[in-house]
Every structure is written in C-alpha cells, then in structure tokens.
Amino acid sequence: MAYQAFQPPIRTLMGPGPSDVHPRVLAAMSKPTVGHLDPSFVTLMDDIKSLLQAIFQTRNGLTIAVSAPGSAGMEMCFVNLVQPGDTVVVCRNGVFGGRMAENVTRIGAKAVVVDDAWGSAVDIDKLGQTLKNHPETTTVAFVHAETSTGVRSDAEAITAVAHKYGCLVIMDAVTSLAGIPLMVDQWEVDAVYSGSQKCLSCAPGLSPVTLNENAVRRIQERKHPVQSWFLDLNLVMGYWGGEQKRSYHHTAPVNALYGLHEALLMVVQEGLENAWLRHQRMHAALREGLAAMNIEFVVDPDHRLPQLNAVRIPEGVDDAQVRSRLLQDYQLEIGAGLGGFAGKVWRIGLMGQSACTRNVVYCLSTLEKVLTDLKAPISQGVAVPAALSVLP
Amino acid sequence: MAYQAFQPPIRTLMGPGPSDVHPRVLAAMSKPTVGHLDPSFVTLMDDIKSLLQAIFQTRNGLTIAVSAPGSAGMEMCFVNLVQPGDTVVVCRNGVFGGRMAENVTRIGAKAVVVDDAWGSAVDIDKLGQTLKNHPETTTVAFVHAETSTGVRSDAEAITAVAHKYGCLVIMDAVTSLAGIPLMVDQWEVDAVYSGSQKCLSCAPGLSPVTLNENAVRRIQERKHPVQSWFLDLNLVMGYWGGEQKRSYHHTAPVNALYGLHEALLMVVQEGLENAWLRHQRMHAALREGLAAMNIEFVVDPDHRLPQLNAVRIPEGVDDAQVRSRLLQDYQLEIGAGLGGFAGKVWRIGLMGQSACTRNVVYCLSTLEKVLTDLKAPISQGVAVPAALSVLP
Numbered sequence: 192m193a194y195q196a197f198q199p200p201i202r203t204l205m206g207p208g209p210s211d212v213h214p215r216v217l218a219a220m221s222k223p224t225v226g227h228l229d230p231s232f233v234t235l236m237d238d239i240k241s242l243l244q245a246i247f248q249t250r251n252g253l254t255i256a257v258s259a260p261g262s263a264g265m266e267m268c269f270v271n272l273v274q275p276g277d278t279v280v281v282c283r284n285g286v287f288g289g290r291m292a293e294n295v296t297r298i299g300a301k302a303v304v305v306d307d308a309w310g311s312a313v314d315i316d317k318l319g320q321t322l323k324n325h326p327e328t329t330t331v332a333f334v335h336a337e338t339s340t341g342v343r344s345d346a347e348a349i350t351a352v353a354h355k356y357g358c359l360v361i362m363d364a365v366t367s368l369a370g371i372p373l374m375v376d377q378w379e380v381d382a383v384y385s386g387s388q389k390c391l392s393c394a395p396g397l398s399p400v401t402l403n404e405n406a407v408r409r410i411q412e413r414k415h416p417v418q419s420w421f422l423d424l425n426l427v428m429g430y431w432g433g434e435q436k437r438s439y440h441h442t443a444p445v446n447a448l449y450g451l452h453e454a455l456l457m458v459v460q461e462g463l464e465n466a467w468l469r470h471q472r473m474h475a476a477l478r479e480g481l482a483a484m485n486i487e488f489v490v491d492p493d494h495r496l497p498q499l500n501a502v503r504i505p506e507g508v509d510d511a512q513v514r515s516r517l518l519q520d521y522q523l524e525i526g527a528g529l530g531g532f533a534g535k536v537w538r539i540g541l542m543g544q545s546a547c548t549r550n551v552v553y554c555l556s557t558l559e560k561v562l563t564d565l566k567a568p569i570s571q572g573v574a575v576p577a578a579l580s581v582l583p
Numbered sequence: 584m585a586y587q588a589f590q591p592p593i594r595t596l597m598g599p600g601p602s603d604v605h606p607r608v609l610a611a612m613s614k615p616t617v618g619h620l621d622p623s624f625v626t627l628m629d630d631i632k633s634l635l636q637a638i639f640q641t642r643n644g645l646t647i648a649v650s651a652p653g654s655a656g657m658e659m660c661f662v663n664l665v666q667p668g669d670t671v672v673v674c675r676n677g678v679f680g681g682r683m684a685e686n687v688t689r690i691g692a693k694a695v696v697v698d699d700a701w702g703s704a705v706d707i708d709k710l711g712q713t714l715k716n717h718p719e720t721t722t723v724a725f726v727h728a729e730t731s732t733g734v735r736s737d738a739e740a741i742t743a744v745a746h747k748y749g750c751l752v753i754m755d756a757v758t759s760l761a762g763i764p765l766m767v768d769q770w771e772v773d774a775v776y777s778g779s780q781k782c783l784s785c786a787p788g789l790s791p792v793t794l795n796e797n798a799v800r801r802i803q804e805r806k807h808p809v810q811s812w813f814l815d816l817n818l819v820m821g822y823w824g825g826e827q828k829r830s831y832h833h834t835a836p837v838n839a840l841y842g843l844h845e846a847l848l849m850v851v852q853e854g855l856e857n858a859w860l861r862h863q864r865m866h867a868a869l870r871e872g873l874a875a876m877n878i879e880f881v882v883d884p885d886h887r888l889p890q891l892n893a894v895r896i897p898e899g900v901d902d903a904q905v906r907s908r909l910l911q912d913y914q915l916e917i918g919a920g921l922g923g924f925a926g927k928v929w930r931i932g933l934m935g936q937s938a939c940t941r942n943v944v945y946c947l948s949t950l951e952k953v954l955t956d957l958k959a960p961i962s963q964g965v966a967v968p969a970a971l972s973v974l975p
Contacts, residue, residue: 194630194633194634194848194851195848196607196611196845196848197611197614197630197841197844198614199614199615199616199617199624199627199841200617200621200623201615202615202617202618202621204616204617204618206618208834209616209618209619209834211616212615212616212838215588217613217614217616217838218613219588219589220612220613221609221610221613222589222590222591222609223591223593223594223604223609224591224601224603224604224780224786224787225591225592225596225916226594226596226598226601226916227787229592229594229910229916230910231591231592232591235589235591238586238589241586242586258651258652258655258788259650259651259652259655260650260651260833260834261833261834262812262813262832262833262834263650263651263655263813265813266812266813290812293812294812296808297808297809297810297811298810386834388616388834394616394836394837394838394839395616395619395836395837395838396650396788396834396835396836396837396838396839416688416689417689418689418690418810418811419689419810419811420658420685420686420689421651421654421655421657421658440654441652441653441654441655442600442601442652442653442778442780442788443787444652444786444787444788444789444836445601445787445788446604446786446787446788446839446842447786447788447838447839449589450838452589453588453589456586456588459586518621518622524617524618524621529831
C-alpha cells in the first residue's frame, strides 16, 4: 500500500457548515492529549460548561457538549425527553424538522407533523390549532434556524404556545447558536441542541446541549429506561459533574474539546452581541452584492438568517458547474440545495469566522466571474462595490 | 469572566487509555478543515477504510470509523444486529461485558449473561453449555481484551462455538486492535468495534467498526427499524459509500478523522506484526521490572494482555496516594482499578505509542521511588535493570 500523509486543500468554507476554523482553534486541537479524568481536563470541562452557559444565555446546570455531532445531540434530546407512546408535535419546514420526526417514531412515540412550506417560518397559529386538536401532546419540537432553507422561526412565540398547552419544547439551534440572538432562559426553551461547526467555528464533531429544570425533572420521572446507553443523560450527567462526584461514562474526545474551548473563548472575547452584529453586517453586505447581480433570496426579509443565505440559482445556470468551478478554480465551497431545492438554490454560509469582509468580497468576486464566463446575464464589476458600500 | 487558553500539562499516559498521541497525529488534527463532502475528504474516507481493513485483517466492505467514541461503536453494533425480543448471550468477565448486557436490555431484547470471574478469560465450555440451553439465542457478545481486568479471551474459539449454535458474534476490540493479533476474517468474527485512543494512539472520539456479510444481511432483513437514527447503519453506509453515491447523513468530525488517518498510517508503516511484537516486548520488560519489585499480576500468564497490565497494589500501600504522586510529581498517569478492583489493582497501559522503552523505564523508576518513599518493602535500583535486561 502506498498511503501518504493527508494534505487538505486550503478552502474558503461558505457552505452550510463546517465554517472556516480559526488557526487558534486548529492549534488548540493539536495540544498534547491528557487523560479524560485528568484534573486539568476536569477543569477544562467546567470552563466549557460556563462558556456554553454564557453563549446559550442560560444558567442551566445541565449544559454540556455531547461527544458526537449535532445529529447525536438531537437524538439525545429526543430519547431522554420522549417515551414510547408519547405524542410529539414536530414543526417541519425543511430537512431537519423531518429528521426530528424520524427520531420520534424510532422511540415508539407518535409524531404529529405541522408542515409549513420550505422557505417559510413555522406558523404559530397552525401550531396552536394542532396542539388544541391533540391535547395528549407532551412535547413540541422545532428548528430555530433551518439550515436547509435559511429560515428563522420565532422561537419565543413557539415556546410560549407550547407551554400554554403544557408541553416541553425541544429546539434545534445547530445553525443559530452564536449567529443570531438566542436566549434560552428568557425564552424559557426547555431543551436545546447545537453543533460545533457552524457559528461557533469549531471543527465538526461535538454537540452543545442545554436542558432546564423542567426537562431534567421529566428525565428523572421517566418510567421507561432511555433506549440509548451512550446518550442516557442520567449517566452523562454523572460524567459532566454537578452535585455528584465525576464518574466514568465514556472516554471524552479530549482534543476536540480543546478546540471547542478555544472557539467558545473566541466568541466570549469578541462579545456575543458583537458576534450577532457581525453576522448581520456581513449578511447585509453579501445581500447588496447579490442584489447587484440580480440574485434573489428564497426567504422574505423578516425571516432570513444572516448566516445561511438561500438564494435562487439564476435561470439557465447549471448548479453543479458553478459550484465545481468555485471549488476547483477558487477553493471556495458554497452549499447545494437539499431535497426540493436541489439544483434550484444555493446556500451561502456566513457562519462564525466565515462571516468576514474578506469572504464576502471573495465569494462575490468569484461568483461574478464564474457566472459571467457562463454567459449569465449579469452586470460585471458591481457586486463588490455594492457590498462594501454598506460596511462601515 | 476571565477565561484563558487551555494549556494542558505534558503527561506520560500509561493508564487504560487514552495513550500517548504522536506529534504527527497531533499535527494532522490541526490541518485546515475542509467540508465533509469535499472531494479531498471523500478520498480521505476511502483511505481510512482501506487502512482499517488492513489493521482489522479483513476485506469487509462495511469497515468504517463511527463519528463518536467506542461506547457509540458498541451501541451501533447492538442496535443494528439485535431486535426487540431477541436473546443475546453476553460473556461477562469485567466492566465492559456488563455494559454490553445493558445495551441488549435497552433494545428490549433478553440478555443471558455468562459470568466468569474478574481476571479470568471467558470459559468456552460454559458458553457452549449456555447456548445449548438457550437454542433461541441469535447473538453472542464478548470482549476480546477486557480493559477493566487485563484479560485476553480466545476470540477464535468463542466465535467457533457461537457459529456452531447458529449465532452471530459481536466482539469488543477496543483495547485489542493493533495491540495483539486480531484476525477478523480468519476468525470469522461477524461484527467488531474498537476505539481510536488505545493501541491506535489517536485522540479519543472515534470508533472503528467492521461487519461481515452475514451481519450486513441481518441488518437488511430486520423487521423493526433500528432504534437509533444516528447509528442506523442503513443510513451510515450510504455516507461511507460503497456501491451507492455518497449521501449526506451527518457532519463527519473532519479534523478528528485527519488524526485517525495519520495514526492508522503509522501502524501500517511500522507493520502490524511489528506493532504486536513491540507491545509484547515492552510488556516483557515491564513485567520483569515489576517482578523485581515483587509486584504481582492479576491475570495468569496465558491470558495476560501485554497492553493492559493489571497488577496487585502491594499490601499496606495507599492506591490514591501513589497515583496522585505519580501524576503530580512526575506527570505520569497510570490507571485505577474499576468496580471490585478499586483500591486493589493498578492498570498500567502500554498501548500504541506508550509501548516504548522510555515509558517502561520512566514508569518503573518513578513507581519505585514513590513506593520507597512510602516505605513499601521493596528493593531499590533493581526494577529498571531487570526490565532493560530482557530488551534487545
């Protein structure tokens, strides 16, 4: 066999995640490994917990990083909070709502799906009506920021209507955390999961999760054991500490957690509100540049995510050709459309470290060049000036 | 908040894992992140698969690295191969056999446990008798190398008796892979999971898994959907490729996989048989040194793991005091005993990069010093010469 050390190309990551990882975070992951029960590592875990609490805007004691990607964080919330026979109302307005419903049925619970069109936000009235029709519902699940469509739903309003009907709320914040305002305590969201590789700009592989006291109580009062041993919060809580002595559950991904710590530190050092503002400003610049090229957004302005820009591929332009030229000629990754959006929509990410002027300028310049080469009817030389005109 | 960048202490890792991670592997993890669907990353995943096949000694097409620690690899094997109502015979001779039984019952299947004393290998005759008494059994599960006790069981013989009774076999190879001979195809083991942080000397967080055609067929013929979405091999197989086009399942832990690739490459470059031999030689040296200090092994010589040395704590010596002095004064981590072995046994790991003369000498020297300081009745200055005398 003739294997060689892997030398990754240096990409600019403007897809739906992972986002660009800062050299500080890359360097942190390469520090020497210590044992997962080492006193220094226990301190690191405590710091990660405090940093996550600051970024989730919560005092929840049960705030941890699951040792696996966001999909596992999702599954952790569902298998701990839902029991066989329960009814869960799932709001679905994109791919990830559908995945939530899959989680529910695999538990042996019933998923009542409230569908909204791809590109639209969750309809609060329709949710309320559904909960009225299904008084047996124990849980409402929704996606704060739909990565497949670029839509922001009103997390506070959804949570309020769910609580009105006596339900706990599970929220997907994979793409929203650190990119747009997310106030776990103020909005009273019961269980939230996220991912490390979006607006936190850490490498993929970890899933920050936070649960409030109502969620913890439900876990403690379960009649059925949690179906997953790896994701059983009764056991994981023992490892992440709290009142009890820290006990061995699984071997934590030590170096990945070094990276997460550094990424969280960078968010807190910048200031969470400054990070939100930066995402908003870079989105405004990108939007102006795209408008100058007559490229339209899928989502109406009120529900648009600054960090995930879903835009319509201009008429007659070949999706795959553009993306592969951007990747091959310019080392720039933008995202394809998923499901019904495949071939029709691009997803341009401005997440975490990728939300910077350099990336906005580079994306607009190269996209303009590739579209011009393919004879798309756009004006040349206007996108970047338009973008820069709205930046301070 | 006054957080600082994390600066881990430089430990020598001679516990039950993680083991010392080579600078090449640490450096690999800090290379720039690419997207998880990037063509370069797809090639990396193909290379990881081939390297894992070489180290597992298998041609199994379904050979992957699960995006989570060994506990998740264990759960993946069980939730895919076992259905509610099945009977699974679990061989238990330490902590990890007990964890397997937990996995079985959480699926709604019946675990028939065959117990052997901690420190003993799995008794093949007792297993055969149990299978005879439980003809409804579909699966036999056992631990090749019990990390809690330092025992090697006869994987080939266990698999043969399981097959005689028409059962598939799930084997825990977390501590054995790359440390002692393990021939998946030759022994016809149906499903095997391991961990990245033991004899592969990668950072913790990934779980190599391999399944043969009989195991895949059972998954394809399941009547109940797999209870875990994250661990459903029908979906994960699509992501790791094969006949089909690679499809998005979850976001792979990109940088962790860079590290695994480099660690696997190092094993293959050394040569798998050379790696086994190195573990055996270092074990022999450590054993001679410990014998010179009158420290006894828990396990009889025929079933001893070279990479996990379970030894009796000398009479009157305080376990925690010794381990904390080794850690604080010498930055050396050795492992405590688990369960019934707590306070009575140390577990000295010689795994992967930690299986080297430098570590053997350092461990014997510092342990001798600490024990002498605590007035344990040992001769001074004999351990290291004894160890070095058996090395070439």
